[in-house]
Amino acid sequence: MYNIIIIAAVVQGGDLAQQKSKLRIFIIFLIFVLYLLIAARPIPRETILSPFWLSSLVENSSFVASNLRSAGGPSVVPEGGAQLIPFTLGANFGYVDSAGNLAIHKRNSGNIFLSDNQWTEYGAQPEKIEIKNTSEEVVMTIENPGGYPVLMDNRVFILGSGQDSLSEIGSNGNVIWTYEFGAPLTAIDAAAGLVLTGSIDGVIEIIDASGKRIFYFEPGGSRISLIYGCAISRGGSRLGIISGLDQQRFLLLERYGNEGDYKVVYHEFLGEGFRRPVRISFIDEDRRLIFECPDGIGCYNIKSRKVLRIPLDGKTVAIDDSGGGGFLFLINSSPSGQKELIGVKFPNDRWPLFSKSGKDMRETIFLRAPFKSDNVFLKRTGSLLIAGGGTTLISFQLEEK
Numbered sequence: 001m002y003n004i005i006i007i008a009a010v011v012q013g014g015d016l017a018q019q020k021s022k023l024r025i026f027i028i029f030l031i032f033v034l035y036l037l038i039a040a041r042p043i044p045r046e047t048i049l050s051p052f053w054l055s056s057l058v059e060n061s062s063f064v065a066s067n068l069r070s071a072g073g074p075s076v077v078p079e080g081g082a083q084l085i086p087f088t089l090g091a092n093f094g095y096v097d098s099a100g101n102l103a104i105h106k107r108n109s110g111n112i113f114l115s116d117n118q119w120t121e122y123g124a125q126p127e128k129i130e131i132k133n134t135s136e137e138v139v140m141t142i143e144n145p146g147g148y149p150v151l152m153d154n155r156v157f158i159l160g161s162g163q164d165s166l167s168e169i170g171s172n173g174n175v176i177w178t179y180e181f182g183a184p185l186t187a188i189d190a191a192a193g194l195v196l197t198g199s200i201d202g203v204i205e206i207i208d209a210s211g212k213r214i215f216y217f218e219p220g221g222s223r224i225s226l227i228y229g230c231a232i233s234r235g236g237s238r239l240g241i242i243s244g245l246d247q248q249r250f251l252l253l254e255r256y257g258n259e260g261d262y263k264v265v266y267h268e269f270l271g272e273g274f275r276r277p278v279r280i281s282f283i284d285e286d287r288r289l290i291f292e293c294p295d296g297i298g299c300y301n302i303k304s305r306k307v308l309r310i311p312l313d314g315k316t317v318a319i320d321d322s323g324g325g326g327f328l329f330l331i332n333s334s335p336s337g338q339k340e341l342i343g344v345k346f347p348n349d350r351w352p353l354f355s356k357s358g359k360d361m362r363e364t365i366f367l368r369a370p371f372k373s374d375n376v377f378l379k380r381t382g383s384l385l386i387a388g389g390g391t392t393l394i395s396f397q398l399e400e401k
Contacts, residue, residue, distance in 0.1 A: 047366055049396035053100035057092045057391040083381060084134050086114035089388040090375035095134050098384055115151035131156055142173050152190035177211025187227050192236030198227025214260030219243040219251055229278035233286045240280050240289045248273025250291055283323025292316055310344055318378035329385055331376045339376055341387055343367030
């Protein structure tokens with residue numbers, strides 16, 4: 001009898017152990033399912049540059065525009081149509097469309113100035129300047145210009161030979177207005193019918209569409225007063241300025257009150273700075289303002305009122321003036337002369353002050369592509385990035401996979 005009782009107890013104990021094991025497995029499975037539902041996140045999409053076309057600038061080349069997409073891929077012409085894009089690359093200049101076809105291709109024999117829809121080539125002391133469109137038709141002739149052409153904001157200007165005067169030219173080639181400055185100009189930009197200038201004496205001025213000065217400002221604050229760079233937003237409501245030497249300063253001004261009233265809303269010292277013109281421009285539909293600084297590129301976010309630092313070694317020799325979609329591309333030149341195409345992905349508008357948190361800002365750089373070339377070109381329109389080196393233009397589509 002005792003034997004029977006012992007065997008029954010063993011059987012009952014085995015069933016209990018199996019039940020506990022099954023319960024344990026069920027609890028583990030339940031925890032795993034809950035973890036997937038609560039903690040799981042979608043796998044982040046990777047941003048890539050997909051080669052699109054290659055175009056040679058060598059005369060009588062065996063290829064002009066070669067599509068790099070595989071058969072059955074998307075159309076050669078990206079969304080937005082065959083837009084013409086001005087380029088200068090070494091001794092070559094002209095216009096290439098978004099399918100890689102060269103609408104205009106010329107060898108540079110003098111000085112050139114290209115805008116999105118007009119261009120001109122002129123000598124050292126031109127007696128006549130012809131402005132042409134992208135069909136190579138002369139749309140304007142300027143006799144005895146007394147200076148050099150500047151094409152900005154779909155307008156034509158003549159910068160006086162002493163760089164201390166600016167004239168706007170009408171469609172008939174005649175002068176509409178002329179403004180005389182107190183010192184030679186060192187920086188100029190135009191948008192929204194306004195012309196923003198900076199001069200060697202450290203003065204900022206804005207000239208309206210009638211040639212009247214509506215704003216005058218001296219940033220000061222540095223041992224040497226000189227304007228090294230300036231930019232005006234597309235709507236004309238904001239100004240970016242790089243001024244002075246020892247120390248160099250970055251300033252952002254915003255319009256308030258009347259149209260010609262601007263005030264400083266942000267400034268910082270950049271150290272000793274550059275003794276050359278400094279790149280500065282509004283990008284990403286005026287949501288950001290980028291500028292060169294001694295340790296790389298600075299990016300001021302209009303919404304968050306914060307500056308992001310993108311550390312770089314060497315000199316920035318070309319920069320994407322679009323900056324759309326939260327991405328920025330540039331070409332950097334190292335002290336050895338090697339070039340590098342760099343892609344930057346901006347954090348969202350709520351990014352913290354990384355200098356205080358200690359986060360390494362090199363994490364914003366998602367692309368580094370070194371190459372060798374004496375001459376470079378870079379331009380972006382929408383999702384299409386066009387880069388140039390030597391005698392070749394190559395385009396990429398910005399994609400997420």
